[in-house]
Amino acid sequence: MAGAQVQKVKEGDDTFIPIPGMEEASLKIYQSQVLLPFSLANGSVHAFLGPFAGQNTKRYGNTLLPEDSTTLPFIYSSEIDLNLFGDTTKIFRAFPPVKERHLSWLARVEASMSSEWKETGIFEFIQLAKFDLHLFDPQMLLSAIFFWNRETRAFEFPCGFICPTLLDVAAITGLMPIGERFYPDAFEEEISIKDTSISWDKKTYLAFINAHMGQPGTPVSPSEHIAFLMYWLSACVFCTPSLQVPKYYYNLAQALHLQRKICLSKLLLASLYTCLDEASESLARESGPRNLSGPLWLLQLWLNALLEKKLHLPSKPIPICELEGARLTTLTPRKRLVDNFEKYIRAILSFTDFTEDLAPFIRPNLIGPTWLRQNNQVGSISPASTACGLDSCPGM
Template sequence: PGILRVEQAMSSSWVEAGIFEFIQLAKFDLHLFDPQMLLSAIFFWNRETCAFEFPCGFVCPTLLDIAAITGLAPIGDRFHPDAVEEEISIKEDKKTYLAFINAHVGQPGTLVSESEHIAFLMYWLSACVFCTPSLQVPKYYYVLAHALHLKKKICLSKLLLASLYTWLDEASESLFRESGPRNLSGPLWLLQLWLNAILERKLSLTSSFTPTCELEGARLTTLTPRKRSVNNFSKYVNAILNFNQFSKDLAPFIRTSLIGPPWLRRRNQVWNMTPDSVEMWFGFLSWDVIMSGMR
C-alpha cells in the first residue's frame, strides 16, 4: 500500500529522475535467493581483477546488464555524498524499518509530503537497492534520497555496480577466513538475477509466470530455483566450469527479444544513430572510476 500511495503522486518525478522502472522492480520478490548458486559463483570471484574467473576468461556484470535488469541508464550526474542543498526534517530515530515507514506515511486522502517521499526513497535505497545490514534505515541514504526527490538524474547504475563489486570482494574474502563466512549483505539480488540470466539455458531455468513489468529483472525473478538440494552446489559449479568458450549465454541481453526501456531495445545502426543514442552508448563504452559511496 505504501509504494502505491507514493507512486500515484510521484511517478512523474520518478520518470524524470530515471528511476521509475527500477522502483517497479521492488514489487517483485527480489529477496528470494538460491544460496548455493550465489556461493558457487563467489568461489570464482577474483578480487584483483573485479571479475569472475571462468574457464573462458574474465566475466562480470556490466552497466549493460544493470540497464537490462533494472532499466537504469548508464549516464547521469556523479553522486556527491556531502552535497546537501537543504534539510528536510526526517524522523531518523526509529529503530526498525516498519517504525520508520509508519512514522512518515501520510493519511489516506492526503497529499504525499516531501518528507514522506524522501523517507520512502531512503527505505527503498536501504532495503531494496543496496540492502544494508543495518536493522534500521541508515541516515547516510538521506543525501541520495533527497537528490532523487529533487529529480536530479544521478547515475544510480554506477553506484549499484560499485556496490555489487564491493560486496563481492567482501564475500570472497570472508570465504577464506578462519572463522568462516559471516552473514553477508549488499545487492545479492542483482547477482542472483544476473546468474539466472547467464545460467538460464544451461540449467533449463523456466517459469510459467509472466510478469507485467517490462523489465528483464522482473522476468528473471521468476527463474530463481526454489527447490533446495545438497547436490545443487556441485551442479552450479559444473555449469560454470562448462563455460569453456565465451558464448551468447554470457551476453544474455544482446538479443532482439530483450524486455526493457525503449532506449535499450532500439535498433541502433552506426550510420543512423540519434544524438541521444550516441550519448547512451558512450555511457556504456567509456571508462570511468566508480565508487559507491554507499555502505
C-alpha cells in the same frame, strides 16, 4: 671505488677490496650495495657498487594478473568445507524484505510521484520492488562467489574473465548508464534534514514504514517522499547489513526527490563489486561467511540470466512489466539443497568458450525501456560477432 687499493689476506693469497673511510650517511648507502669486482688487462683489480637484493625488498606484483594467492578465487583452495555454508540464514540476512511489507506504501507514493520518477529515470527500477527480490538461491550465489577474483574484480570462468557490466544493470533495472555523478560530501542540501518530519528513532524497516507512511487520502509530502526513497535505497537497492534505514542515504534520497538525474547504475554496480570482494574474502575465514550485505539480489538475477538456458530454469508468468529484472525474479530456484553446489560448479566449469549465454542481454527480443531497446542496437549484433568481438570484453 676505482681508486681502492688491492690488499692481500694474511692467511692466504686471495685479493679483496677494502671498505673505504666514509661518513655515516655514506656508509649506510655503501652497506646497502654489493661490490662487483673486475680486473683490467694489466692485472689490477677494481670494483664498482651494485644493488643488494635483500630479503625485505618489496616485490612488485603484476598489475594485470594476480600473484598474491590470497586474492585468487576460493575455488582454488586445497580444501573446501561445505559445512561452513550450511546456515544460509546467517549468511544472507541482508536480502530485500518481502514485497508485501512495502507494497501499500509504494503504491501510495507512486500514485503521486510516478511522473517525477519517470523524469528522474528511476520509475522502472522502483517497479522491481513489486516483485520477489527477497528470493535467492544460496548455493548458486556461493558457487559463483567461489570464482570471484579480488585482484581482477571479475569471475574467473574457464573461458576467461566474466563480470556484470553497466549494460547488464541497464537491462535488469532499466537504469541509464549515464547521468550525473553523486558526491555525498559535496552535495548541497536544499531541504535541511532538520526541516523534515523524518523520525530517526524508528530505523528498522517495518518501524520506519509505520512511522512515515501517510494516511490514505492525504497528499504525499516531500518528507514522506524522501523517507520512502531512503527506505527503498536501504532495503531494496543497497541492502544495508544493519537491516535499518541509515541517515547517510538522506542526501541521495533528497537528490532523487529534487529530480537530479543521478547515475544510479554506476553506484549500484560499484556497490555490487565491493560486496563481492567482501564476500570472497569472507569465504576463507575459519568461521565462514556471515551477514553478507550489498546488492546481491542483482547478482542473483544476473546469474539467473547466465544460467537460464544451461540449467533450463523454468519461468513463471508475471504481470505486465517491461523489464528484464521482473522476468528474472521468476527464475530463481526455490529448492535450497547443499547438493546443488556440485550442479552449479559444474555449470560454471562448462563455460570453456565464450558463448551467447554469457551475454544474455544482447538479443533482439530484449525486454526493457524504449531507449534501451532502440538505441543500443542489440538487434543488429549477431551470435558470430558476440563470440569474437566480445571475447576480449567478457560480460558485455
